Amino acid sequence: MNIPPDGRIRVLVTANPFESHLRGLVTLVTTLGELGHDVRVAVPDGWSERLRDYGVTTVEIGPMWLDPTFASVVFGALLDGGAAGFDRTLITEFTSPRFVGPVVDGVLRLAEHWRPHVVVHECTEFGGYLAAEVLGIPHVVVDIGSMDAIALGLHDEVIRSALTAIRSRLGLPPEPVTPGILRDLTVSMTPVQFNHANFETPLARYRHEFPVRHDERLPDVFADLPEDKPVVYLSMGSIGPLSSRFMQRSTEIYEELFTALSALDCSVIAALPSRYEPLFRSLPPHVHTMPWVPQSLVLEHVDLFITHGGLNSIRDTVTAGVPQVLLPFFADHPGNAVRCEQLGTGIRIDPTTVTAAQVFSACERVLKDPSYRQKTEELQHHMRALPPQTAFADDLALLVQKSADAW
Template sequence: MRVLVTVNPLESHVRGLVTLVDALGGLGHDVRVAVPDEWSGWLHDLYGVTTVGIGPMWLDIELETAVFSALLEGGAMDFDRTLMEEFTSPRVAGYVADRVLEVSEHWRPHVIVHECTEFGGYLAAEVLGIPHVVVDIGPLEAVVQGLHQEVVRPGLTARRSQLGLAPEPLAPGILRHLTVSMTPEQFNLADFDTPLVRYRHELPKRRDEQAPDVLAQLPEDRPIVYLSMGSIGPLSSRFMERSTEIYYKIFEALSALECSVIAALPSQYEPMFRSLPSHIHTMPWIPQSLVLEHVDLFMTHGGLNSIRDTITRGVPQVLLPFFADHPGNALRCEQLGTGVRIDPVTVTATDVLAACERVLADTSYRRATEELQQHMRALPQQTAFAGDLRRLVEGKLEGVGAE
């Protein structure tokens, strides 16, 4: 099969579905990921995927300013609303749809697979009359469906009109053919009423990954805490001041905790944190897939990539959720007993220290995470996606073509 994958050009979004790309490619299918021209080289070098450049970068400083201004001024809901307005706009969804249609003139895919906040591939598939598959990388339920009537549907209806298509359906059109989840139903989407398939999450790996040397040097009589607050928020210049405040409170707490800390601290923040205690080890980037299996606690923002990773490794969490799917994921972890949730708006060092001590001392958090891990392991391997995709392309999957 010829499979075109469309994704918003953010590395965390690519990581959300790159293992599916690997699974299909490993079975001999022609899989190409549509990316900005300047992404083709490094994405192939680091992840080994075949790419097709579709023009200049379409996510820019203007978009970042808009969404993080909304977050700082109006909170998480305003961020989500602004993000969906941007992602369904002419300069994002409209641009990608046009470029994909140009690609299809000389390389026509049998199916388009797209992540849940990327709508250009979906629109192009509708024009071409081919199946489309949406992969939940996190915000599907929390943002895309939640804002469908208010934001997504009006935006997509305008784009569809420009492409000669009927208005966007009352129910999200991206769910019409096939939805892919890489979480067990015990975690989310248990009542999903669309064609839904689940596969076991595999931790995505970059070709340059190596376990940090410090791992082998840590004392064996102390728990290991791994800190990573994701990439989008902490790396945003518009959000940097707030991120810095949160890092100060986290490191104040971890300085008082009897543990070893491995912290992913983006290089922009290094000048502010040069005098941390010796048990706190920071580095600009940490290979999460190689570190998680060695740690006792994961402090995270709660993005679905990180949640799937921590479930797969059976590691309990302390969660500081910011926006999009983070709050819902963090709430679900707390409900399932795998972690403790802290509000990043009101967080104090006392909150962080108490949460870490609680999760490290109470073995029920580890047991709950390991129970969820067993449900994850019971899911089919991602190679099963090829068969489901084949049945979809051949029109044999229930629900295909339903309006």
């Protein structure tokens, strides 16, 4: 299937139905669209409205395949088996027929009247990859953070056998020993100084760009913050609200964090999911909570980021040059936190044993020791030296043409 004379490539993007997973590759999507390519994001029925503010074109491919008990199962595994138990349970879910099957079926139905030249998928989503295999078109995997920890680390233990069973039903050969998602092209938006230095498969790196929704603006509170105090931004991602079973542990962690931040001489901007707000109504006036914070805008105005260490947040904080205190939970979080500590950009704290004293000490140290900011800015310079995301369009065109020539 050759590229049309006008050079307009049809790109289908697949991601598991979590906004954070789409956020990990949304700037690639919007960049391709701005360059004139026909890019569509496959989502479950009813999800298009949720992604409207990212400015992407969506196509609904069938019913939601998330089971109502999904969060309880995977976060129960985190409580019972730690990070390793969570990772294994999560990838078992993501490679199960009830997750993968509906995506494959939906993409193949779509291809009957809109056939993509290439599928771009995030590294924990396998339905788009398998649909591309059936269609005989190239596929590109984007590292949104879990590639080493989950998508590669559990390949032999979980993924290979699960995908082989599904591939058999689709008339495909067994899942290869080397993960099939790596066959054509892997995309990373982090510098080699941070990760994947020894990656042996085709890998292209591009500069991270802040994903900004159309409705984002800097919170009004920034206009009133004292200029003589550092600003600390707290966001632990979306892990707490996803599971009622994990909420008690999340509440305990927030209690330690807010106890420390209440005593710190600073201004605090904290993303606190709305279900926790009734529990923290008596915070001091220098601690400002809100259910959602436009991270891409806020990070450029703060001095310290307290984060769970997901790759979206790591890429944002490096791009802004802001040092970190990290409380990693699962998947890529622990590895990212260790790497940040090794590079001198932040301090890691174990969330399973975190105390207010540890948080207070870590925050004071990062705020007072200029080396953390300097090391982060060094990594920021490496990020800025990467090719712009417009280069991805050129690489994608070469991949599609190479695939067409091979036929």
